[in-house]
Amino acid sequence: MAEKQIALLREQLAKLDEKKFDLDAWKTHTLIFLERIFGKDNSKLKLIQDLHYDYSSWSLRDTAAAGKTKDKDPVKLRASEILEATILELETLGLPEGEEEQQKLWKLLQDELTGKQVKEIEALAKSDDKEKTKKSAEFLKTSTKKTFLC
Template identity: 45%
Template sequence: MREIDILKEQIARLEVKRFDLEAWKAHTLIYISRIFGEGSEHARLINNLKYDYSSWNLRDTSGGIKLTDPIRVQAHEILDAAIHELEVFGLPEKASETHQPLLEAFGNELTGREQKELEKILEMNAKERDKALEAFIDSKNKETLVAILLQLLRQS
C-alpha cells in the first residue's frame, strides 16, 4: 500500500544526522492529513511534537547526554501506530464519502465557503467535530435549517 510506504519513508527520515523536527513535521502532516484527514488524532500528535530544551530533559539519570532522542522515538511510535491501523483497517473513508447525503442537503443551502468549512468540520476527530458542528449549525438561520432538514427527510 503506497500510504504505508510513504509513512515508512518518514520513519527513515527520523534517522538522518541533520534532523530538523519542524521540516519533518511539515512533510509528515501533509501526508497524515491526506491519509487520515486534517483533524485526525495522528495529525494532532505529530503537530504537538516539540523539544523541551531544559537542561534536565537533555540529560539522562547518570548526568550524561541522552543517546536516544525521545521526540524521535515518540514520532516513530505515532507513525508505527498509523501504519498498523492502515494494515488492520485499511484506508479510512473520507468525510465526503461517509457524509455524502448530509453534504448534499447542506450544499443546496450553503455558500461554497460554508460548504468547505463543513467538509473540514466533518473530517475532525469526534470530540472536536461535535463542538465545531454545533457552533456551525447555531450560526445558521431557522429557514436554512428547516430547508436542510426537509431535504434530509426526503432522502431517507
C-alpha cells in the same frame, strides 16, 4: 487499498534516521500527509504537533546523567512509535470510512443534480466560507425542489 498512504508514512519514518534531520520540516510534511489520510480532527495530528525538544536545564541534566546517546533520541523514538502504529492501523483496518462515505455522497449528488448544480455545490464545499454547511443545505433544499418539480 492504503498502499500509497503506507508508502508515504514509511518515507517519513525513514527520514527520522537522516543525518540532517529537521524536526519542524519533518512535522510539517507528516501533518500534511496525516491530515489528508485521516482528516483534520484526528488525534494523530495532535501527537505529531506536540513533538518537541526540551532544552530546559533539568532535561539536559537528566539526559547527561542517564548517558543517553544520539541514537536514543526520545523525540525521534516517539515519532517513530506514532508512525509505526499508524502504519499498522492502515495495514490492519484500511483507510478510514469517512473517505469512502464522502465519495458515495458525491456520486449520489452527481446522479441527482445537473452538471451546473454539481459545480456550484463543489465550489461551495471548497470555499473558506464559515457558513458553507448552512449554505450547502439551503442550496440542496432549493436545488432538489427545482429538480423534482421539473
